Amino acid sequence: MSRSLLVFLSDLFGVALTWWLAYLIRFNTDIPAAFIPAFGVALPIVLLLQGALLRAFGLYRGIWVFASLPDLLRILRAVGVATLVTPLVLVVAVRYHPTVPRLIYILQPLLLVMYMGGTRALYRTWKEFRLYGALRAQGQPVIVMGAGEAAVGLIRELSRSSEWRVVGLLDKTRESEGREIYGCKVLGAFADLARVATEHRVGHAIIALPQERHELRRSVTSICVRAGVKALTVPAIEDVMLGRVNVGDVRQVDVEDLLGRDPVRINAAEVKEYLRGKTVMVTGAGGSIGSELCRQIARFEPSVLICFELSEFALYRLCEEFQAYFPNVQLVPLAGDVKDAVRVDEVLGRYRPHVIFHAAAYKHVPLMEDANAWQAVRNNALGTWQVARSAVAFGIPRFVLVSTDKAVNPVNVMGATKRLAEQVCQALATHGRTQFEIVRFGNVLGSAGSVIPKFQEQIAAGGPVTVTHPEITRYFMSIPEAAQLVLQAGSMGKGGEIFVLDMGEPVKIAELAEDMIRLSGRSGEEIRIVFTGLRPGEKLYEEVLADAEETRATHHPKLRIARALPVEDGWLDALLLWLRQRRPVDGPEVRRELRRWVPEYTPANITAPHLRPIAKASAGN
Structure with missing residues (x-):
């Protein structure tokens, strides 16, 4: 029956x-x-x-x-x-x-x-x-940090889990102490974690604060680390509401939680309006930012997505990913070099994209400082000009340059060449029907050559963790966040703007290293931090705006528009004479010439040896 x-x-x-x-x-x-x-x-x-x-x-x-x-x-x-x-x-x-x-x-x-x-x-x-009484008895004891809606949903989910047994909750203050949620008592405030964990023999805490500001989440994570309790967290409310995960899908606290940035919300309707049904091209599509741009663009239903990439292997991996996760997107994988004018003209002339996101660039500061300085100039500046020139020639409606905060008052070749790329776009913005926008942001978590993977490898190997300077700071954001804001800026531009992303508060790299060591369950005595000195072309603090620039607000809270220095008439023609020369150009000559073309550029560490430390490069960018 x-x-x-x-x-x-x-x-x-x-x-x-x-x-x-x-x-x-x-x-x-x-x-x-x-x-x-x-x-x-x-x-x-x-x-x-x-x-x-x-x-x-x-x-x-x-x-x-x-x-x-x-x-x-x-x-x-x-x-x-x-x-x-x-x-x-x-x-x-x-x-x-x-x-x-x-x-x-x-x-x-x-x-x-x-x-x-x-x-x-x-x-x-x-x-x-x-059904669940026996399962709860078998689960590991855990404390829930938070007593809001997320905690209610979490406790309900964990009541059906054989993995966890909630022994109690901690809240921001002791006002709720003694109250119960689904039979679980509030045992005190966050600051009481060490005592409560000892009394109840708990080794894990789940941070159920997905809607709180990042400062609180980071503070609670630090409390867990200091108490010797392994910190876990719940998914973002947006992911739960969209059905991507369950509230009970706890995960370990990662570096993004430590850095703590409030979630980005873009105007999806605005972005969709200029991408849906359009042909969109991404250069450097196999890189960290380029590949994430492709993923984000796929959400907005382009008619064709052109992925232009020099690395065959990166292009292959991107194709495999899209076949598995975005089978309905018409992907056109094209191998090519942005410096190759014939190939660039062939692609733009055949596909006529509505929007180009130019993310192809050399980005590693020490690697580009001396022996590879001329290649940085050619790839970052000449490559940008080749794609931008072709966009103007074929009447491509929109061109978005992905730039960097290192282009602001640059002290290294990489930053100067990216500023040079910005100036190229500024010069071309007055030609033809192509609308140019420039988007600057800082370091992205998990990108190729970034500090986070380096620290993770060093911690896994037992240390030491190498940091260039005790005072060095950097701005960080996640790769998806950066890509979303690039798309948002592209939808907002009217032509010629330099968009500056809100990078939040700068993070001390030494403190980040300490947090990552503690998060791994190790102590400063077990894994040492060694300071190795600034590398060639490296500065202590990154800036978002040049000294001579000002900004104005936009309707998006995380985007501002910089008023950049103008480019003089005839500047681009003179620059091209230098960029197109065929002879080899060494590092010192590149730096001398860059000072001529980029007034804000002030070389730093130009006498520092380059080839020897590259093999042992420490983290800091």
Whole structure:
């Protein structure tokens, strides 16, 4: 017999039982003989009528073990209709017998709601205790950090888990101490974690604060680390609401949680308007930023996505990923060099993209400082000019240059060449119908050559962790965040703007290294931090705006527009004479020439040896 049929039979029994109980209550348990005939005639009619109404209201499509408020509302609606219909039917059916007392029509529905709601609640309680009680007893003890909505959902999910057993919660303050959520008591404030963990022998804490500001999340993570408790966290509310994950899918706290940036929200409608149904091209599509741009663009349903990439292997990996995760996107993988004018013209002339995101660049500061300085100039400046020139020639509507904060008051070749690329776009912005935008941001987490993977490798190897200088600071953002803001800026531009991303607060690299060591479960005594000195072309602090620039706000809180230094007439023609020369150019000459073309450029560490430290390059960018 199916469970839904058993539930239906239980409710029919409840209809009969409550009809009889209503009579007992009405007559103080002593039903007069004159009313028994009407009782007997009415009972089968009530059973048929109310049984049909209960089934008509869909009360038997749900699962009892998950019975909740929506089920109770359906019960109320069904019984409410039965309360109105039953007297009308019975007035006709029992007209030859003594009438049914009017109070019965009020008592019976009330009793029926109590019966149906009570049986479902009792069944769910019994079932959960039976199914999950043993599982909870086996799980690892864990403390939930937070007592808000996320904590409620988490406790509910973990009650069905064999992995975790919640021993209690901690809140921001002690105001909630002693209260309970789903049977779990609030044991104190976040600051009490060390004491509570010792008392309850807990080695794990789950941070359930996905909607709180990053400062609080980072502070709670630090409390966990200091208490010797392994910190876990729950997914973002947005991911839970979109069905990507369950609130119970806890994960380890990672570097992004330590750096703590508030989530980015872009105007999806605005971005979709200029990408949907369009042909979009990304250069450097196999790199960290380029590949994430491709993933983000795929969400907005372009008609064609052109992925232009020099590395065959990176292009192959991108194709494999898109076949698995974005099979409906028409991907055109094209191998090519942005410095190759013939290939660039061929691609733009054939596909005529509506938007080009130019992310191809050399980005590693020490590597580009001396022996590879001329290649940095050619790739970052000449390559940008080749793609931008072709965009103007073929009337491509929009060109977005992905730049860097190292282009601001640059002290290294890489930063100077990116500023040179910006100036090229500024010079071309007045030519033709192509609309140019430039987007600057800082370091991205997990990108090729960034500090985070370097630290992770060094910690895994047992140390030491190498940091260039005790005071060195950097701005950080996640790769998806950077890509989203690049798309947002591209949708907002009117032509010629330099967009500056809100990079949040700068992070001390030494403190980041300490946090990562503690997060790994190790101590400063076990893994040392060694300071190796600034590398060629490296500066202590990155800037977002040059000294001579000002900004103005946009309608997006994380994007501002910089007012950059203008490019003089004839500047680009003179620059091209230098960029197009065929002879080799050494590092010192590159730096001398860059000072001529980029007024803000002030070379630093130009006498520092280059080839020797590259093999042992420490982290810092």
